[in-house]
Amino acid sequence: xxxxVELHDDATGLARGIADALLHxxxxxxxxxxxxxxxxxxxxxxxxxxxxxxxxxxxxxxxWRRVDVWFGDxxxxxxxxxxxxxTQALDALLSHVSLDPSRxxxxxxxxxxxxxxxxxxxxxxxxxxEASSGxxxxxxxxxxxxxxxGPDGHVASLFPGRPSLDAAGLTxxxxxxxxxxxxxxxxxxxxxxxxxAVWIVAAGAEKALAVRGRLTGALPNxxxxxxxxxxxxxxxxxxxxxxxxxxQ
Numbered sequence: 001x002x003x004x005v006e007l008h009d010d011a012t013g014l015a016r017g018i019a020d021a022l023l024h025x026x027x028x029x030x031x032x033x034x035x036x037x038x039x040x041x042x043x044x045x046x047x048x049x050x051x052x053x054x055x056x057x058x059x060x061x062x063x064w065r066r067v068d069v070w071f072g073d074x075x076x077x078x079x080x081x082x083x084x085x086x087t088q089a090l091d092a093l094l095s096h097v098s099l100d101p102s103r104x105x106x107x108x109x110x111x112x113x114x115x116x117x118x119x120x121x122x123x124x125x126x127x128x129x130e131a132s133s134g135x136x137x138x139x140x141x142x143x144x145x146x147x148x149x150g151p152d153g154h155v156a157s158l159f160p161g162r163p164s165l166d167a168a169g170l171t172x173x174x175x176x177x178x179x180x181x182x183x184x185x186x187x188x189x190x191x192x193x194x195x196x197a198v199w200i201v202a203a204g205a206e207k208a209l210a211v212r213g214r215l216t217g218a219l220p221n222x223x224x225x226x227x228x229x230x231x232x233x234x235x236x237x238x239x240x241x242x243x244x245x246x247x248q
Contacts, residue, residue, distance in 0.1 A: 003215060003229075006237045011203035014239045015048035018201065019056055022049070022144060025197070027062050029143045035103075036143050037068040039187070041156075042085035043148035045201045045237075050092035064097040068132070068140065072147055073156040073186035074107035076118045076173075083181065084109070105132075107185050118173035122185045126171040129191065138194070139170055145187075145195035145230070149202040150179065153210040153223030157186035160222055165189070189227050198230035199237055207242040 006021075008014040022038065029036035040046065053059060077084050086094075086106045094104070105128055108114045108121035132140040147155040157174045158164055164172045170191040174184040192198060202211050213223035214236060220227035228234070 002234070004233065004235045005215075005243070006235055007243055008237070008239050010239050010241070011045055011048065014201070014203050014237060015045050016052045018045070018049040018146075018199065018237050019052035022146075022199075023053060023056055023058060023062060025144055026067060030063060030066055033141075035066045035068060036062070037070070037141055039070045039072050039142050039145040039192075039195065040085070040089055041072050041146040041148045041201065042088060043201070045203045046085075046146060046148045047088045047092050049146075049201075050089055050094075054093040054096050059097070065100045066103075067099065068103045068105070069094065069099060070105045070129075070142065071107050072145060072192065073184055074109075075181050076110060076121065076183040076185055077181060078111045079106075079109045105129075118175065118183050118185055122171040122173040125185060126169055129170050137169070139187075139191045142195035143197065145192050145198045145228075147192070147198060147200050147225070147228060149200050149207060149210055149214070149225045151206045151210055152178070153213055153218070153225045154179075155200065155225045155228055156192065157184040158189070158224040158227075160224060165221060165224060165227070192228050193231070195230050197233040197235065198228050199235045200225055200228065201237045202242045203239040205241045205244075207238075208244055211236065211238055211242050 008017050026036040108124050110116050114121035129139045164174050167188045172188050214225045
């Protein structure tokens, strides 16, 4: 599938551009379906776009009570830990808008029902996804799945060369992440690629090799971002530092 590139001057402009586009997609989805759904990502730009969305002058044109919020991955740390993606997302946006708690789907934590068993936590999140879709083994409709891309080309917590790349089902536990913390829970390729649109986000010169790999068809085992694609659209959102002389 063709990858559309959205290029911005720097990380700040990139975050603002994504926030503006995401707001329009979610408002349009509510107009068509009555509800909207987004999978959030962490990282500098991922959290930065949430801050930009919180500050957006049209923020409340979206009915936040009719938005389903999911997460692409989570560091398996206690609730409220500053390194959890959901803690950062709450601070940047989610605690500032009127979300419906039943539509806000945080990933489990070791101080929850799964305890220290990240595999059990992954299974609990898979069941939550299936319950929302109403179909065993299927994820619900995601309008947009946001994915930050690391310098090694990882997305969510799907890292190069790791068995999680071949995981079946909707979720997987990662116990040996090369990026700390080592234990994480992640959506699988199957869940990610069920999204209507997948938006891959990369900023900074350290991401340039991964961006090149995504656009020139590296192997997914080497650049996991190559393995993701939306059902209708795939967008690579980059700043100029991450996109020096790259062509499709």
